[in-house]
Amino acid sequence: xxxxxxxxxxxxxxxxxxxxxxxxxxxxxxxxxxxxxxxxxxxxxxxxxxxxxxxxxxxxxxxxxxxxxxxxxxxxxxxxxxxxxxxxxxxxxxxxxxxxxxxxxxxxxxxxxxxxxxxxxxxxxxxxxxxxxxxxxxxxxxxxxxxxxxxxxxxxxxxxxxxxxxxxxxxxxxxxxxxxxxxxxxxxxxxxxxxxxxxxxxxxxxxxxxxxxxxxxxxxxxxxxxxxxxxxxxxxxxxxxxx
Amino acid sequence: xxxxxxxxxxxxxxxxxxxxxxxxxxxxxxxxxxxxxxxxxxxxxxxxxxxxxxxxxxxxxxxxxxxxxxxxxxxxxxxxxxxxxxxxxxxxxxxxxxxxxxxxxxxxxxxxxxxxxxxxxxxxxxxxxxxxxxxxxxxxxxxxxxxxxxxxxxxxxxxxxxxxxxxxxxxxxxxxxxxxxxxxxxxxxxxxxxxxxxxxxxxxxxxxxxxxxxxxxxxxxxxxxxxxxxxxxxxxxxxxxxxxxxxxxxxxxxxxxxxxxxxxxxxxxxxxxxxxxxxxxxxxxxxxxxxxxxxxxxxxxxxxxxxxxxxxxxxxxxxxxxxxxxxxxxxxxxxxxxxxxxxxxxxxxxxxxxxxxxxxxxxxxxxxxxxxxxxxxxxxxxxxxxxxxxxxxxxxxxxxxxxxxxxxxxxxxxxxxx
Amino acid sequence: xxxxxxxxxxxxxxxxxxxxxxxxxxxxxxxxxxxxxxxxxxxxxxxxxxxxxxxxxxxxxxxxxxxxxxxxxxxxxxxxxxxxxxxxxxxxxxxxxxxxxxxxxxxxxxxxxxxxxxxxxxxxxxxxxxxxxxxxxxxxxxxxxxxxxxxxxxxxxxxxxxx
Numbered sequence: 134x135x136x137x138x139x140x141x142x143x144x145x146x147x148x149x150x151x152x153x154x155x156x157x158x159x160x161x162x163x164x165x166x167x168x169x170x171x172x173x174x175x176x177x178x179x180x181x182x183x184x185x186x187x188x189x190x191x192x193x194x195x196x197x198x199x200x201x202x203x204x205x206x207x208x209x210x211x212x213x214x215x216x217x218x219x220x221x222x223x224x225x226x227x228x229x230x231x232x233x234x235x236x237x238x239x240x241x242x243x244x245x246x247x248x249x250x251x252x253x254x255x256x257x258x259x260x261x262x263x264x265x266x267x268x269x270x271x272x273x274x275x276x277x278x279x280x281x282x283x284x285x286x287x288x289x290x291x292x293x294x295x296x297x298x299x300x301x302x303x304x305x306x307x308x309x310x311x312x313x314x315x316x317x318x319x320x321x322x323x324x325x326x327x328x329x330x331x332x333x334x335x336x337x338x339x340x341x342x343x344x345x346x347x348x349x350x351x352x353x354x355x356x357x358x359x360x361x362x363x364x365x366x367x368x369x370x371x372x373x374x375x376x
Numbered sequence: 377x378x379x380x381x382x383x384x385x386x387x388x389x390x391x392x393x394x395x396x397x398x399x400x401x402x403x404x405x406x407x408x409x410x411x412x413x414x415x416x417x418x419x420x421x422x423x424x425x426x427x428x429x430x431x432x433x434x435x436x437x438x439x440x441x442x443x444x445x446x447x448x449x450x451x452x453x454x455x456x457x458x459x460x461x462x463x464x465x466x467x468x469x470x471x472x473x474x475x476x477x478x479x480x481x482x483x484x485x486x487x488x489x490x491x492x493x494x495x496x497x498x499x500x501x502x503x504x505x506x507x508x509x510x511x512x513x514x515x516x517x518x519x520x521x522x523x524x525x526x527x528x529x530x531x532x533x534x535x536x537x538x539x540x541x542x543x544x545x546x547x548x549x550x551x552x553x554x555x556x557x558x559x560x561x562x563x564x565x566x567x568x569x570x571x572x573x574x575x576x577x578x579x580x581x582x583x584x585x586x587x588x589x590x591x592x593x594x595x596x597x598x599x600x601x602x603x604x605x606x607x608x609x610x611x612x613x614x615x616x617x618x619x620x621x622x623x624x625x626x627x628x629x630x631x632x633x634x635x636x637x638x639x640x641x642x643x644x645x646x647x648x649x650x651x652x653x654x655x656x657x658x659x660x661x662x663x664x665x666x667x668x669x670x671x672x673x674x675x676x677x678x679x680x681x682x683x684x685x686x687x688x689x690x691x692x693x694x695x696x697x698x699x700x701x702x703x704x705x706x707x708x709x710x711x712x713x714x715x716x717x718x719x720x721x722x723x724x725x726x727x728x729x730x731x732x733x734x735x736x737x738x739x740x741x742x743x744x745x746x747x748x749x750x751x752x753x754x755x756x757x758x759x760x761x762x763x764x765x766x767x768x769x770x771x772x773x774x775x776x777x778x779x780x781x782x783x784x785x786x787x788x789x790x791x792x793x794x
Numbered sequence: 795x796x797x798x799x800x801x802x803x804x805x806x807x808x809x810x811x812x813x814x815x816x817x818x819x820x821x822x823x824x825x826x827x828x829x830x831x832x833x834x835x836x837x838x839x840x841x842x843x844x845x846x847x848x849x850x851x852x853x854x855x856x857x858x859x860x861x862x863x864x865x866x867x868x869x870x871x872x873x874x875x876x877x878x879x880x881x882x883x884x885x886x887x888x889x890x891x892x893x894x895x896x897x898x899x900x901x902x903x904x905x906x907x908x909x910x911x912x913x914x915x916x917x918x919x920x921x922x923x924x925x926x927x928x929x930x931x932x933x934x935x936x937x938x939x940x941x942x943x944x945x946x947x948x949x950x951x952x953x954x955x956x957x
Contacts (some may be wrong), residue, residue: 195527284872299894
């Protein structure tokens with residue numbers, strides 16, 4: 134039973150992981166990531182780490198991938214980017230090299246620690262995690278959950294790490310605000326964005342638009358646009374998104 | 377059986393595999409059918425009740441009192457043309473209804489809907505000699521399962537809007553996901569208050585802890601030991617408001633604000649795909665009402681009044697409480713105007729979340745100090761006073777931050793985070 | 795594991811129900827599609843604007859602070875189950891943690907990142923004749939000398955445009 138669940142969830146994880154890499158549409162890739170995370174959650178249940186399974190779904194699938202999707206929608210990269218452009222010279226070769234190195238490393242570690250890598254059950258005699266058949270015919274039911282042990286470890290031995298996590302989160306928030314905030318003072322000329330109020334024909338993808346992702350954005354840009362008008366336009370866009 | 381072991385004993389006993397499988401399948405099919413029927417009745421009752429509020433007659437053609445109206449509407453939608461817009465992302469467009477419907481079904485699995493909890497009963501019923509709970513499953517993660525499913529349900533709405541390739545659905549879905557995400561935090565924090573009292577995630581344990589008699593009402597008669605009373609009413613109110621927002625029910629239905637964005641995320645959906653979104657929405661209303669009954673109102677726990685067999689009283693109490701909640705949701709829809717988006721966000725972030733966090737810490741402080749022997753009224757008052765003073769400082773800090781934020785925005789313009 | 799069997803069964807049943815509904819609808823429903831029907835919905839007129847493909851970064855900040863609170867909540871659950879055994883030590887630990895989270899929350903709010911409402915801003919309009927002008931038909935009674943404040947935002951001060 135456990136083996137079946139393991140193989141099914143492993144298949145989901147692998148398929149999802151492949152999807153993240155292979156799919157060109159970022160939203161599809163994010164969905165594959167959700168599939169992977171879900172598979173990991175099932176795996177956690179299979180290994181009786183129930184609380185971690187819930188955390189996996191609530192935090193990773195419920196919050197972090199939602200953040201990814203927001204970013205994808207925010208920046209408007211939800212179209213397939215040109216996959217043949219190489220921002221870093223020879224990046225494909227480097228990637229292949231790094232992957233090969235990683236594989237060798239994993240193989241080495243695997244050989245070195247063969248037999249030891251699976252670890253020990255975490256709850257040897259602290260609790261019963263399975264139902265036990267007693268000699269007199271009764272059954273001792275399984276412990277409700279390992280959440281109590283987790284809490285005990287977290288808030289006694291690892292309480293310092295727990296507090297440091299809070300610091301980490303604070304730094305993340307400060308970083309997000311600093312990155313998201315536009316600089317004060319006079320507005321710089323905004324990046325070339327097509328005014329949202331420009332009346333356009335219903336979308337017909339032109340060959341240039343299909344090949345060059347940036348062509349569509351500034352094709353209709355009026356050269357007479359001033360900074361002031363762009364600011365006004367931007368405000369209008371904001372209103373529209375809020376509406 | 378000790379109280380902490382609240383896993384469904386069905387899977388712990390020595391019944392044959394086939395027998396267990398048969399019971400599980402029977403339970404699943406009954407739950408499925410019951411859920412569908414209750415959604416059908418819920419939609420009918422909502423339309424009937426709201427037309428009463430608005431001095432109309434409401435549905436009255438299909439069946440007695442129009443009770444089959446929902447069924448007729450559902451059947452009609454099967455015969456409607458199913459359109460997939462040209463600009464849509466076809467795969468995600470077809471996937472989204474599943475992501476909306478399936479979590480709506482699954483949440484119901486952890487809700488105890490019956491069983492005898494009166495006089496220290498453990499809520500077990502016996503099916504062909506096998507003890508089991510009157511709920512589909514009582515997994516270890518228990519109530520966290522509800523949170524997990526509601527975080528999955530965000531995807532259904534988000535992806536439905538995005539994949540439509542049309543502006544109103546997209547606006548609706550971005551708005552919706554930000555709203556659901558915001559109120560999920562308040563929901564989770566209110567839930568912590570319940571866990572403080574029960575110390576267990578299992579829904580059966582949560583119900584069992586609420587059976588019996590609670591504190592006395594002015595020394596006159598004992599009140600039920602419901603969490604809504606024991607925890608102070610605040611967590612329940614926060615949970616209720618957050619649930620209403622999670623469900624996109626009025627007055628938080630900005631997601632499908634007809635006057636602004638047509639139908640919101642499901643504008644481009646037609647035929648049965650639309651029907652499934654609709655079904656999921658109302659099913660969520662039923663299941664989340666059931667979750668609230670479980671968490672704060674003792675679920676199926678209630679006195680055994682005789683006449684009926686004891687096991688049946690659980691159902692009676694559960695459905696009576698559920699019905700009150702459904703009427704409450706309909707009443708809200710009939711009476712309150714829709715919030716503006718900034719009001720919605722301000723309510724969630726600047727009031728509910730800090731309040732929920734403060735309340736949880738308050739309850740915990742009281743309990744910890746009463747464990748240390750501070751149990752008399754005066755000592756509790758001291759703890760409360762000191763805590764309140766500290767919280768007032770933090771509340772003041774928050775107020776300053778809010779007014780600073782407003783000033784910063786007026787100074788720098790709204791495009792700073794535009 | 796067995797505890798999750800009913801959930802799995804319900805999941806399969808729900809997926810089957812949805813799939814069968816789609817198949818049934820495909821069999822019963824008419825197929826008379828036209829390109830007008832498949833066009834983006836725009837209340838019957840031709841779509842004049844494209845779908846916006848950028849959204850305010852505020853949404854991103856909401857998701858960010860949600861992650862922070864989600865993680866705090868996730869830590870609160872195990873704590874809530876054993877906080878009585880942990881006693882004062884656990885309480886203080888949680889207070890410190892909650893304070894740190896609250897601090898980042900206050901920082902975010904103090905920056906105005908969770909403000910959504912319209913901004914009230916004074917906008918300088920051209921000084922116009924109190925009578926009717928070509929720009930507006932509203933008579934500005936007593937407008938003379940009133941528009942001379944200096945700290946107004948002039949960035950969007952295009953003539954005749956209200957903020």
